[in-house]
Amino acid sequence: MAVSRSPGTPALEQPIVITAFPSSAFDIRKSIRLGLIAGLILVLISAMGLVESFDDRMLIDPILSLGYVLLFLVPLLVGHIAGRLPPLLEGMPAPEHRPRDVLGGLVSGTVASILLALLVIATPVFDLRTLFINLSPTLVGLLTLNQGLASGLLLLVAIGATLGTIGSALHLLPDKWRSALVKSVTWVLGIALLQDLVLQLLRGLGLSFASRLIFTVTGGLSIPATVLIFGILLGAQLSIKTKGESLATRFARLPDSRKRRTLYAAGVLLLVVIVVLPQIVGPYISEVLDLVGLFLLMGFGLNIVVGLAGLLDLGYVAFFAVGAYTMAVLVSPSSPGFAPQLTFWLALPFVVGTAALAGILVGLPVLRMRGDYLAIVTLGFGEIARLLAQSDWLKPFLGGAQGILRIPNIPVGPIELHTPPQLFYPIAAFVALAAYTSWRLQDSRIGRAWMAMREDEDVAEAMGINIVTTKLLAFVIGAILAGFSGAIFAMKIGSVFPHSFNLIFSLTVLVIIIVGGLGSLRGVALGALVIVGLPELLREFNEFRFLFYGIILVVMMRLKPEGLLPRARRAREITEEERAQDVGMPVTATAADPGGT
Amino acid sequence: MSANTEPALKLDNVSTHYGPILVLRNMNIEIFPGEIVCLLGGNASGKTTTLRTIVGMVAPTEGKITLDGVEIAGLDTTEIVGMGISMVPENRRLFSRMTVRENLEMGAYLRKKGNSHQEDLDRIFELFPRVKERLNQRAGTLSGGEQQMVAMGRALMARPKVLLMDEPSMGLAPVLVQSTFEIIKEINRQGTTIFLVEQNANMALLIADHGYVLQTGRIVLADTAENLLNNKMMREAYLGEM
Numbered sequence: 001m002a003v004s005r006s007p008g009t010p011a012l013e014q015p016i017v018i019t020a021f022p023s024s025a026f027d028i029r030k031s032i033r034l035g036l037i038a039g040l041i042l043v044l045i046s047a048m049g050l051v052e053s054f055d056d057r058m059l060i061d062p063i064l065s066l067g068y069v070l071l072f073l074v075p076l077l078v079g080h081i082a083g084r085l086p087p088l089l090e091g092m093p094a095p096e097h098r099p100r101d102v103l104g105g106l107v108s109g110t111v112a113s114i115l116l117a118l119l120v121i122a123t124p125v126f127d128l129r130t131l132f133i134n135l136s137p138t139l140v141g142l143l144t145l146n147q148g149l150a151s152g153l154l155l156l157v158a159i160g161a162t163l164g165t166i167g168s169a170l171h172l173l174p175d176k177w178r179s180a181l182v183k184s185v186t187w188v189l190g191i192a193l194l195q196d197l198v199l200q201l202l203r204g205l206g207l208s209f210a211s212r213l214i215f216t217v218t219g220g221l222s223i224p225a226t227v228l229i230f231g232i233l234l235g236a237q238l239s240i241k242t243k244g245e246s247l248a249t250r251f252a253r254l255p256d257s258r259k260r261r262t263l264y265a266a267g268v269l270l271l272v273v274i275v276v277l278p279q280i281v282g283p284y285i286s287e288v289l290d291l292v293g294l295f296l297l298m299g300f301g302l303n304i305v306v307g308l309a310g311l312l313d314l315g316y317v318a319f320f321a322v323g324a325y326t327m328a329v330l331v332s333p334s335s336p337g338f339a340p341q342l343t344f345w346l347a348l349p350f351v352v353g354t355a356a357l358a359g360i361l362v363g364l365p366v367l368r369m370r371g372d373y374l375a376i377v378t379l380g381f382g383e384i385a386r387l388l389a390q391s392d393w394l395k396p397f398l399g400g401a402q403g404i405l406r407i408p409n410i411p412v413g414p415i416e417l418h419t420p421p422q423l424f425y426p427i428a429a430f431v432a433l434a435a436y437t438s439w440r441l442q443d444s445r446i447g448r449a450w451m452a453m454r455e456d457e458d459v460a461e462a463m464g465i466n467i468v469t470t471k472l473l474a475f476v477i478g479a480i481l482a483g484f485s486g487a488i489f490a491m492k493i494g495s496v497f498p499h500s501f502n503l504i505f506s507l508t509v510l511v512i513i514i515v516g517g518l519g520s521l522r523g524v525a526l527g528a529l530v531i532v533g534l535p536e537l538l539r540e541f542n543e544f545r546f547l548f549y550g551i552i553l554v555v556m557m558r559l560k561p562e563g564l565l566p567r568a569r570r571a572r573e574i575t576e577e578e579r580a581q582d583v584g585m586p587v588t589a590t591a592a593d594p595g596g597t
Numbered sequence: 598m599s600a601n602t603e604p605a606l607k608l609d610n611v612s613t614h615y616g617p618i619l620v621l622r623n624m625n626i627e628i629f630p631g632e633i634v635c636l637l638g639g640n641a642s643g644k645t646t647t648l649r650t651i652v653g654m655v656a657p658t659e660g661k662i663t664l665d666g667v668e669i670a671g672l673d674t675t676e677i678v679g680m681g682i683s684m685v686p687e688n689r690r691l692f693s694r695m696t697v698r699e700n701l702e703m704g705a706y707l708r709k710k711g712n713s714h715q716e717d718l719d720r721i722f723e724l725f726p727r728v729k730e731r732l733n734q735r736a737g738t739l740s741g742g743e744q745q746m747v748a749m750g751r752a753l754m755a756r757p758k759v760l761l762m763d764e765p766s767m768g769l770a771p772v773l774v775q776s777t778f779e780i781i782k783e784i785n786r787q788g789t790t791i792f793l794v795e796q797n798a799n800m801a802l803l804i805a806d807h808g809y810v811l812q813t814g815r816i817v818l819a820d821t822a823e824n825l826l827n828n829k830m831m832r833e834a835y836l837g838e839m
Binding site: 445451460 | 702
């Protein structure tokens with residue numbers, strides 16, 4: 001052993017220094033590997049047509065389009081990853097960032113852009129366009145920055161190398177500078193990306209004149225505005241002294257009386273925001289918010305079924321359809337069979353009834369099913385619901401493929417709610433109701449029973465939990481919330497058709513709660529905003545919506561399987577399970593998890 | 598332990614089928630208040646099925662099961678557990694993602710929240726001081742021995758008249774088996790009637806009052822624990838003496 005040992009110190013306290021281990025970030029093989037991965041991503045997004053179709057969307061007029069941002073982000077990120085330090089190991093000296101480490105980013109960025117350049121060269125040579133129709137001359141022009149093939153490709157590689165270098169050089173900046181820089185850039189791009197939302201907000205706040213200064217006529221931030229906003233943001237970030245304490249910890253320190261007052265104040269503030277919001281943001285954003293609200297309502301419902309009770313239901317849309325059709329039949333004057341023409345509020349109790357009944361009808365036959373079997377059977381139920389609504393058999397009542405039209409508006413006293421900003425209020429009220437119910441349920445006796453059942457059905461039964469009623473209750477509550485959502489949906493659209501209730505609907509709700517964090521109410525809210533709201537605001541993405549769902553899911557499962565805003569207990573479960581797997585010890589002696597994850 | 602009182606739990610001519618297959622055949626078992634009775638048998642002899650039949654997770658196809666003279670065969674598990682039978686399942690089967698405290702509270706699920714929980718918890722901490730230290734830890738992270746303690750504690754939280762235990766020694770190190778059986782004896786001394794299902798006949802008979810031997814769904818031997826320990830057939834078949 002080369003480790004020197006000074007006399008008198010016990011051997012164990014001596015730090016063991018293994019110098020052979022690379023303590024620097026630069027590792028040429030790792031950098032090349034990362035570069036190749038990034039290159040493949042670049043080739044993929046180009047060949048799929050993302051770059052070209054996003055080029056129409058200007059972010060900073062006239063120099064930067066969304067397509068280029070996508071293209072440039074990849075080498076920047078990979079450079080950043082390549083510049084990361086190797087993980088800190090016990091007994092090893094803590095590695096430090098050195099200027100030399102920037103080489104990693106340089107190599108990755110260069111490799112990635114060379115791969116993309118090869119695609120550009122290969123396209124005409126092998127006539128790749130017959131295979132990938134998106135490899136158009138326009139795309140080639142874009143990738144060569146319209147500088148001609150030879151110099152354009154050189155420029156492309158040079159940009160890739162530069163961006164990779166910048167990405168890894170970010171590590172060399174002091175933490176404060178780096179975070180301020182990254183945040184400011186993200187904000188600027190965010191403002192440009194959410195131009196519609198920003199414009200609406202400005203108009204609602206009576207600042208329309210500002211929008212002409214910030215955004216150009218053709219769309220996108222103007223260059224002076226970009227510089228100004230970036231400068232303000234960066235200056236603000238750098239000048240603010242961070243307290244290093246989150247709001248939550250500061251709140252926890254308050255005395256009880258102050259705590260209650262703070263909560264009240266927050267509640268009142270929230271109420272005011274909710275009342276004013278639809279008026280400020282205007283009809284288009286209100287429409288998006290309404291949609292988010294309807295999905296949120298379903299998300300809360302499915303969260304009870306899947307997140308708390310662990311029953312994987314893939315046919316959740318069935319309950320939504322039941323709610324929508326019940327409402328349509330009861331209120332529409334043109335309901336084909338039975339048309340009592342009730343008002344929305346009078347019909348609502350019947351919606352609860354039919355949805356609950358549907359919950360029981362789906363729940364009863366699957367009582368003894370677990371995990372995968374349950375998922376497949378519920379998947380079937382979802383399709384059955386749609387096919388029944390479409391069938392000739394029920395046509396005299398539900399109108400078959402023609403659906404039910406002429407659904408009147410929601411009456412509240414003398415006024416009728418039908419514009420998106422008006423409909424926002426009943427939706428917000430139902431969402432609040434659902435959130436409150438879920439919140440009260442999750443730590444209640446029945447919430448515990450669901451949790452126990454999710455863990456181990458047999459033992460839960462041996463503890464005296466009545467599996468039948470507990471399961472049915474989860475289905476029924478979930479169904480009622482989806483029924484509400486469907487009922488409002490019918491009022492909002494003014495008609496119902498069977499084809500609105502397809503599998504994608506169920507899957508979207510499922511993605512919402514998984515991305516947000518199973519079992520977490522805040523998570524479901526964030527999930528609904530990200531999964532439903534964002535694509536509506538970024539209409540460029542609409543064509544690729546399901547692609548992005550897929551990517552988001554894969555990335556989430558790799559990086560943050562507990563969801564964006566998980567419940568504390570769920571995050572703990574997952575990290576502990578992973579750690580336990582790593583040391584090769586079984587986490588539990590129980591039977592297989594019944595689909596709870 | 599007097600034979601003239603009524604049995605706490607009695608299986609009278611009980612048979613159980615899984616579908617068309619006969620699993621338990623005309624079983625007769627009597628457990629008197631305050632006793633430890635063990636049911637011995639090898640793999641697949643029907644031990645676990647016996648317990649599942651008693652708690653109503655499988656309904657017997659024939660015969661009567663009485664708890665303190667009240668017929669319980671055919672009732673729901675929820676009702677039977679509510680009447681005073683609780684079970685420590687095979688392999689402990691804790692709710693591994695819940696904390697130890699939550700596991701214990703699940704044991705008292707059928708007793709509505711009251712002031713008596715703390716009393717029961719205290720009693721369990723007395724029996725298992727280790728459980729108190731682990732109270733807020735996730736059950737899945739405990740060692741096997743600790744999990745066994747929590748599983749027993751969870752069953753005791755229901756304040757059972759009769760405690761059913763399914764192979765408490767399974768998968769535990771010999772030294773833990775020893776202490777587990779000592780604790781079972783202690784629980785019994787504090788007044789809980791225990792029906793113990795075991796493969797480890799030696800250990801079980803040392804603490805039991807009576808024993809039954811089960812072979813392919815049928816009781817082949819029934820006697821006091823002492824007599825069974827000295828029984829020639831028993832010694833050859835189960836106690837590892839040739």
